[in-house]
Amino acid sequence: MIGPPSRQTDRETEIGLYIHVAFCRSICFYCDFNAYAGLSQLIPAYVDALVDEIGMLPPSLSDRWPLGLRFRIGSIYLGGGTPSLLTAEQIGRVLAAARQWPTADDPEVSLEANPEDLTGDYLQALRDLGVNRLSIGVQTFDDALLRRLGRRHGGAAAIRAVEQARRAGFDNINLDLMFALPGQSLADWRRALDQAVALQPEHLSLYNLTIEEGTPFHRWVMAGRLHPPDDDLAADMYRLAIDRLAAAGYAQYEISNWARCDHRRCFQSRHNLRYWRNQPYLGVGAGAHSAFGGYRYANVRAPAVYITRIRTRQSPVEGESIEYIDQRRAMAETMFLGLRLVEGIAVADFQARFDCRPTDVYGAELTELAAAGLLEVTDGRIRLTERGRFLGNEVFVRFVS
Numbered sequence: 001m002i003g004p005p006s007r008q009t010d011r012e013t014e015i016g017l018y019i020h021v022a023f024c025r026s027i028c029f030y031c032d033f034n035a036y037a038g039l040s041q042l043i044p045a046y047v048d049a050l051v052d053e054i055g056m057l058p059p060s061l062s063d064r065w066p067l068g069l070r071f072r073i074g075s076i077y078l079g080g081g082t083p084s085l086l087t088a089e090q091i092g093r094v095l096a097a098a099r100q101w102p103t104a105d106d107p108e109v110s111l112e113a114n115p116e117d118l119t120g121d122y123l124q125a126l127r128d129l130g131v132n133r134l135s136i137g138v139q140t141f142d143d144a145l146l147r148r149l150g151r152r153h154g155g156a157a158a159i160r161a162v163e164q165a166r167r168a169g170f171d172n173i174n175l176d177l178m179f180a181l182p183g184q185s186l187a188d189w190r191r192a193l194d195q196a197v198a199l200q201p202e203h204l205s206l207y208n209l210t211i212e213e214g215t216p217f218h219r220w221v222m223a224g225r226l227h228p229p230d231d232d233l234a235a236d237m238y239r240l241a242i243d244r245l246a247a248a249g250y251a252q253y254e255i256s257n258w259a260r261c262d263h264r265r266c267f268q269s270r271h272n273l274r275y276w277r278n279q280p281y282l283g284v285g286a287g288a289h290s291a292f293g294g295y296r297y298a299n300v301r302a303p304a305v306y307i308t309r310i311r312t313r314q315s316p317v318e319g320e321s322i323e324y325i326d327q328r329r330a331m332a333e334t335m336f337l338g339l340r341l342v343e344g345i346a347v348a349d350f351q352a353r354f355d356c357r358p359t360d361v362y363g364a365e366l367t368e369l370a371a372a373g374l375l376e377v378t379d380g381r382i383r384l385t386e387r388g389r390f391l392g393n394e395v396f397v398r399f400v401s
């Protein structure tokens with residue numbers, strides 16, 4: 001067992017900086033993110049708070065915080081919510097605050113955007129500010145399905161957004177798509193994939209719709225008014241995506257993510273790879289999570305409370321969220337996060353980090369899962385089999401308990 005981190009250290013840790021923009025024009029019917037509609041009047045004060053919070057990083061976790069931890073920023077990710085609701089000037093202020101900290105050469109700077117916000121001038125301004133990766137929330141190109149999801153844009157707006165982004169010089173574009181939508185057939189999903197591939201994005205994230213408690217979709221499913229596709233159809237859709245994207249030259253590198261990758265350039269998300277490799281990150285903004293200095297913690301969720309905390313120089317961290325990550329927990333997280341990656345976990349890396357091999361700690365679990373055909377140990381790596389990727393949750397839960 002390791003103890004809490006020492007209180008003085010001059011180690012410099014490379015982190016990903018996540019910046020949460022908690023505002024949306026309206027709330028999609030399936031959404032359970034920390035996002036709010038009707039609060040756009042708070043945006044200027046929220047941006048001020050983001051700038052101040054970034055300037056004060058890392059936050060004080062009272063007497064638990066190890067003093068003197070230094071970091072440099074390896075990637076920046078503006079997520080939400082809808083970051084593209086911010087003006088270019090506001091985004092510029094936030095990025096300038098981040099760049100006051102030591103920053104890696106050529107950091108990845110990603111911004112999530114909704115298609116309807118991406119005008120030519122706005123995209124050009126984002127490029128000029130150093131945003132070099134755009135993640136567009138497309139979900140599907142079918143207008144009827146988009147309406148059913150409560151999305152504000154149509155399929156044509158998504159196509160236009162990608163074309164405009166290319167014209168502005170973006171050469172690293174991700175499209176978010178969702179499948180297993182209520183009323184979506186396998187043929188609908190095939191059309192969505194074909195349309196996405198025709199736009200030639202560098203990266204694709206494909207999410208199986210999950211019905212989350214507290215959302216309108218959950219209420220409608222409970223009331224029998226909404227019928228998502230059954231698990232077999234969802235699995236067929238996932239299978240179709242794997243085959244279709246492989247044929248189009250995309251390499252799957254995570255359960256839900258595909259990228260173009262060749263000897264010249266690999267478009268895997270550098271920021272998100274940090275999460276799956278269980279590496280440190282700092283999050284700013286309402287509800288943003290951090291994993292740093294041996295702790296996990298989250299900021300208060302409500303934007304108005306977050307703004308007040310920052311204005312009054314109080315820590316934005318929700319006290320109850322602070323968790324010390326002991327060695328046992330860190331090993332479990334490294335396993336179930338790393339197994340999401342197609343490359344899996346390098347036994348040597350695990351050993352270098354924890355001074356023991358995965359088989360020393362999880363021998364029984366690994367043997368059982370391998371016997372069930374869900375994972376394999378080859379070439380010094382532990383990874384899911386293809387069957388395991390379909391049944392990932394059954395594997396991950398073995399490391400959580």
Ligand code: SF4
Nearest residue numbers: 024027028031035081
């Ligand atoms: S745009 Fe994204 S964050 Fe906003 S409500 Fe829709 S799904 Fe949620």
